[in-house]
Amino acid sequence: MTGYPTTLVEALDRLPGGDARGFRFLTSEREERYYPWHALRTEAHRRAAILSATGLVKGDTVALVCPENHEFVLSFLGASVGGFVPVPIFPGATFKASDHYVDTLEHIVQAARSKVIVCHSKNLDVIAKLKERASAKDLVVLTADKDFEGVAPPFTPPVVTPDDLCFLQFTSGSTNRPKGVAIRHRNLVANTTSFLGPAGLARTPEDVGVSWLPLFHDMGLIGFVLGTLIVDLPVVLFQTSTFVRMPRLWLELITKHKGTITYAPNFAYDLLTKRVTEKDLASLDLSSLRVAGCGAEPIRARTLQDFAAKFAKCGFDAKALMPSYGMAESCLAITFHQRGTPMIVDKVDAAEMRKGRAVPSDAPDALELVSCGVPFPGHELAIVDESGKAVGERVVGQILSKGPSVNDGYFENPEATAESFKDGWLYSGDLGYRADGNVFICGRAKDLIIVNGANHYPQDIEWVVGDVEGVRRGNVVAFSVMKDGLEQLVVAAEGNSGDAARLKADIARIVSETFGLAPMHVAICPVGALPKTSSGKAQRRKSKAMWESKELEEHP
Secondary structure, eight states: OOSOOSSHHHHHHHSOOSSSSEEEEEOTTSOEEEEEHHHHHHHHHHHHHHHHTTTOOTTOEEEEOOSSHHHHHHHHHHHHHTTOEEEEOOOOGGGTTOHHHHHHHHHHHHHHTOSEEEEOGGGHHHHHHHHTSGGGTTOEEEETTTTTOSOOOOOOOOOOOTTSEEEEEEOOOSSSSOOEEEEEHHHHHHHHHHHSSTTTTOOOTTOOEEEOOOTTSHHHHIIIIIHHHHHTOOEEEEOHHHHHHOTHHHHHHHHHHTOOEEEEOHHHHHHHHHHOOHHHHTTOOOTTOSEEEEOSSOOOHHHHHHHHHHHGGGTOOGGGEEEEEEOGGGSSEEEEOOTTSOOOEEEEOHHHHTTTBOOBOOSTTOEEEEBOOEEOTTOEEEEEOTTSOBOOTTBOEEEEEESTTSOSOBTTOHHHHHHHEETTEEEEEEEEEEETTEEEEEEEGGGOEEETTEEEOHHHHHHHHHTSTTSOTTOEEEEEEEETTEEEEEEEEEOOGGGHHHHHHHHHHHHHHHHSOOOSEEEEEOTTOSOBOTTSOBOHHHHHHHHHTTOSOOOO
8 A cells, every 4th residue: 555544544554563663651640551553453443342332333423531641542543443433522630520611521522412421430520420410311431441441342343434524623612612623534634644744744754752732632632643643653642731740751751762753832842941950951862853843822932942042952953943823623733834944033013013014123122923834735825804805915814724634614513614614714713914925823813902993912912911020921811891982901810919919010010011001900810710721721701701790810
């Protein structure tokens, strides 16, 4: 056989035998489990048979709420081999079965029409709470660590085609209730072969991926599990919860396994730059990394520049940095910075950006935006104004995408599909502009703050406020509200109660000095008070709704 496989199931069947290549998992207890490709394949077929014995037929969905990566991957592949449609869901193990989490879980299970849910013994209490609800009383529950043991019943896998659904990726809910992005096998193969092909990461036989990214989110799931299976790329996977406790382990595993490809959101690079000591640097070797990708949230130039400068002592090459842009609706990736080339930073006039124009500037207060590269071959990208008309060079508009990676819409949700998919184009809701062929991302169209006729991008305000001493970086939201017929700015930030008075004054001052804005209100909130999505993104609209309904907890 030549060329790429056409489905995930075909990819699994085509992976080479032997023990040299496979997935290496580090469990939450730091226990290492290695599954060469043939072991993954064998276990996937066993689990497919056991899932089928519950009464599932081809096309039925299976909810996956597994906190352990190896159990998640094995169950996902089992569902795929069986012709079933996996539905990855944030496991919520730390929520202690809170009502809010169970509400979200119930919504996804109902929206996906799942008849079976696969969990783990350690989060059965959450599933028990779900089963108390009338809508879930008939849900069949399997524990991945126990119910897949023993001899599997006879089972003949169905034929899986490129047009069959591969999985449902529920959006993280930063704007509204999660919607099920229906990814078909052909979408997965098209996107994988783009971002791991010659125009993307250009996978080589020597590559080794290292990732702590959550597998219920597209960057971790597709980037380091499904995509790597399609192109035969070994990966070391460890738990997101372990990274949160021990972020340095990420770099230690890259050092140990000579990792060549890794990815993370902006905050992770910032965290490592701050946490790793000079003494720690001596034990790290990052010279093997040829790709250190960044995506999934707004990318800050200074964050990546500081990371590159600090870890140059460990052999890190700044040209490994690869800013990227993507959406679940396009499977994963839409644009990639050209690998092996210096990161491109565009300095633009702040006042002109508020008018929607990216005018180059060398002024001290110029905004710095990072290029996320160009679209993949066979894919198109357009930037349009509110009427849908294409805008010119360096003019901000909404980003549209088209191509084989883009899915057909949301699972059994025609209203949401009609809103985001028009005439073959995916309307991203993201704002950006083009300069010299490169795409620069500004923010979300609906999150734009317009005060006195000037546009302000909330992440710019949030980044500046995040630098204020005493504010928990990454735990800031800026949004606008209407008061007396005018749009006004509200900034909410997490900090200690003893610092509240000073933080309010410092934040108001820095926002005024930097943006010429006087916040109507500055809220200093306890740690953990600001809502985030399951993938760690700020929920601006939910924060706004909580503030307006006086549900947002604030220090006096």
